[in-house]
Amino acid sequence: MDMNEKPKVEEKVEEQKPQEVPEVEAPKLPDTKEGKLVAELLEKAPYAEGNVRRERRVEFKVPADRIKEFLELASEKFEMLIQISVVDWLKEGEFELVYQLWSVSESVHAFVRTRIPRENAKMPTVMDIWPVAETYEREAHEFFGIVFEGNPRLGPFILEPREHEKHPLRKDFNMIGYVKTIYGEDFDRYDESKTNYVI
């Protein structure tokens, strides 16, 4: 076979059938412990949406202005905060915060999702519910620049602080440009001359 022959990509594309998107139905809560947990919480907090993903995994969507209220309610059943993770939706101009909770008594993992605008992102702190939130909020602050009002430890970047290094995990942070200015240009595999083609 000719080595230079290009793989026939187009044919492969044609072979693929368009996948049918399954219609999203309003989730019915199953008659399990997860379903009961969600139903119980939603009764107290009608502003939230909730469903059961699978066994031992539940999910809530909460508007950002009522997140504190909701988490306070949820903390009765979900005693532990595992993590606060952030997703940067650049095109929509929003940050999605995912509070991951673990219920020690029921062994259920819950995602509590909420969206806030990217500009001047602000959230109330949840340190008074789970003190461990201090670390996770600090992390979200350093990497994404979200301000958690009431958290006293939102300092500068814990590694070498520079002004332009503040939020390196934002999608619009120019990583390569930054690396080239800080560490010099003579290291990487984008080197045009290929003299230092190392990796």
Place this chain on the structure above:
Amino acid sequence: MSERKNDGFINYELQEFKLFEPLFKWARKKSLWIVAFCTGCGGIEMPPLATARYDFERFGIMPNPAPRMGDLFLITGYVTPKTLKRIIITYEMMQDPKYVMIHGSCPINGGVYWDSYNVVKQLDKYLPVDVAIAGCMPRAEAVMDGIMEIMRKIEDGTADGWKRYRENYEYYRKNQDELFGEGWREKDARRWLAWI
């Protein structure tokens, strides 16, 4: 020889000691005390190296907690600017002759973190390196091989990083200052080392 008398260091290469130089080299080679700066994943290769399986003490190598008494500076893994400051200060605290061995791809060229905002790409720009062991991570055998290499280099006098650091101090100092900003010793290092 004579023009280097006033450089502020004790010049051990004085004429009367030349006779014993082969003996000194042999002794240095046979009694490497390691200052291990296990910054990253590479530190996990040290326990098998030190324990019964590979047992580096049979070569006279010993892990040593104090930089003042160390000969071999082992840097195992990725180096961030924050740790690089500590590495440089530790290196400067060690007495001559001192040898540097780096361990894994990360200190050589950034390794898997080559485009990370916080990993130093070439350690060689900031410190003189005598032996680099490639691999992510190198097995304990490879580290043993690197130690053999540095022993060979000590014996034939090519492990001269400590001399290069002295002679090219401006170059290293310039690179360090470029990364950390001028005056980082006064600002940062004084926080941990009161006598600087």
